[in-house]
Amino acid sequence: MEMCAGGQDPRPARHEAIGERVRALALESGARPADHGFGFMFPALCGPAHRLTPEPRTLKDLARLAAVMAEPQDKLQDTVQDTVQNSPPPPRVRSAGDGDLPAAYTYLVEFLRNDLVWERRTPDASGLGPDAFAPLPSLAGMLNRRSGGLDLDSIYDAPRDPQAVRRMLVGTVSPKPNGCPHGRPPRTGTANDLPRHPRSSEPGRDRAPRMSDARNDEHLILGQLHVAFLKAHNALIGSGLSFEAARRALRRRFQWMVLFDLLPKLCAPDVLENVMAQGPRLWRVERPAGLFMPVELSAAALVLAPSMRRASYDYNLNFRNVEHSALVTRNVLGGGRDRPETLPEHHVISWEGFLPFAAEAPQRARRLDTVISGAPESAQAVATHHLLRGFRLGLPTGQALARHLGLKPLKDDTLLAALPDHQRVAALPFCEATPLWFYILAEAGNPEGPAGRHLGPVGSRIVAEALWTLALHSDASILSQGSLPDFARFSLSDLILLAAEEDGR
Numbered sequence: 001m002e003m004c005a006g007g008q009d010p011r012p013a014r015h016e017a018i019g020e021r022v023r024a025l026a027l028e029s030g031a032r033p034a035d036h037g038f039g040f041m042f043p044a045l046c047g048p049a050h051r052l053t054p055e056p057r058t059l060k061d062l063a064r065l066a067a068v069m070a071e072p073q074d075k076l077q078d079t080v081q082d083t084v085q086n087s088p089p090p091p092r093v094r095s096a097g098d099g100d101l102p103a104a105y106t107y108l109v110e111f112l113r114n115d116l117v118w119e120r121r122t123p124d125a126s127g128l129g130p131d132a133f134a135p136l137p138s139l140a141g142m143l144n145r146r147s148g149g150l151d152l153d154s155i156y157d158a159p160r161d162p163q164a165v166r167r168m169l170v171g172t173v174s175p176k177p178n179g180c181p182h183g184r185p186p187r188t189g190t191a192n193d194l195p196r197h198p199r200s201s202e203p204g205r206d207r208a209p210r211m212s213d214a215r216n217d218e219h220l221i222l223g224q225l226h227v228a229f230l231k232a233h234n235a236l237i238g239s240g241l242s243f244e245a246a247r248r249a250l251r252r253r254f255q256w257m258v259l260f261d262l263l264p265k266l267c268a269p270d271v272l273e274n275v276m277a278q279g280p281r282l283w284r285v286e287r288p289a290g291l292f293m294p295v296e297l298s299a300a301a302l303v304l305a306p307s308m309r310r311a312s313y314d315y316n317l318n319f320r321n322v323e324h325s326a327l328v329t330r331n332v333l334g335g336g337r338d339r340p341e342t343l344p345e346h347h348v349i350s351w352e353g354f355l356p357f358a359a360e361a362p363q364r365a366r367r368l369d370t371v372i373s374g375a376p377e378s379a380q381a382v383a384t385h386h387l388l389r390g391f392r393l394g395l396p397t398g399q400a401l402a403r404h405l406g407l408k409p410l411k412d413d414t415l416l417a418a419l420p421d422h423q424r425v426a427a428l429p430f431c432e433a434t435p436l437w438f439y440i441l442a443e444a445g446n447p448e449g450p451a452g453r454h455l456g457p458v459g460s461r462i463v464a465e466a467l468w469t470l471a472l473h474s475d476a477s478i479l480s481q482g483s484l485p486d487f488a489r490f491s492l493s494d495l496i497l498l499a500a501e502e503d504g505r
Helices: 011-028 056-069 073-085 104-116 220-238 243-266 269-278 295-301 329-333 376-392 398-404 413-417 421-430 436-445 457-472 492-504
Strands: 036-039 098-102 164-168 364-366
Touching (some): 056 376, 056 421, 104 220, 104 243, 164 243, 220 243, 243 269, 295 457, 436 457
């Protein structure tokens, strides 16, 4: 037997090299492995000079910053007083902090991020190495269980209907309780829940959704959007398509929705126009083999739903001005034998309140800025998670990235001027080196800039270039040369209308 230096058999190394070559060829031909990695969109900014200082004081300062990202109590009290004075509240009431986007786009952003990113091994305190205050030395241990493309992994990672295998399985809602004045919204059917496991003594399986990633079932609005995608696939099947043709058609419509419906609502017009006309100038990936999930996108620039989320919603006729926490799915299903087997029918969403279908304007998402609405404890926990996560991943500061892009960064007085008064003291330690996620939100909320209408130049550049690149290398990409869509347009509203065709069957 041939032995290498040190007496070791060389065959495992050869096998590994051959395996790596086979995987590379498969990627180049469009195949998708089960796990993908993460990487830096701007590797030149990976050094210590471009990051937050790794010391205990930084973590304490981040905790203070997270605390002031929660919406101040006096704002919440004003909302409560208005609700009491106008009880019952008028439908789709406008509130302080509202932006211009229909509220449904908050959950399209969240759905998109969940569809792109699902970490198999998330770094935490136990994985930081010997220095608990230092970022991860490498991203090599992080694997993405999603394809990383705009191909609706989260939708098709789920069971098909055993009675009609071309269709995706959709759950049936439970009857409304006695005394509830309204059932399902008009023109909606009984098939309007995620498919669920039956009751179980195991909390993790008890009425859990039948899909490997349950994040889209955490909140009713997000879950109902997921149901809309399932129903949209089935509507395409109803038009006579095969399963593969319907999946391809829905993926291409999703890509169109992200690139031409969502991005114009999120990005600065000049940045988006440049990317769409000329392609990315900073993050170019020529072949699928070179694709990865940029942490600047997944852990910062696309973490927008917390800022956009309203404290309360007009969900349907049964639930007006109801707190966001009251629409958590687990709270609705509850525990005990008297609780419903599936989503009760009076909890089916009324999309007219979230998108411009009716004569009355829909309720709005909050403007993009550094304030997170809702219960202070919950808002602070969300902010703490994302700020610490960016630090542990070693993200560059907002100023470092702005300079890299050739932009004049927000810093010192200009950064503080972009923030609400109650955040400025806590932001002082970060005036010249700001966590990237916070910087992107501050840039978006800057009164002298976008004023909450859309992302600023740094956030827009990351989001536009990354999503354009991911779309280019997605299955059935609409950006492929010579690839012409068989539809004129497809917005979020069009998705809901397509899904509604199933309610009439």
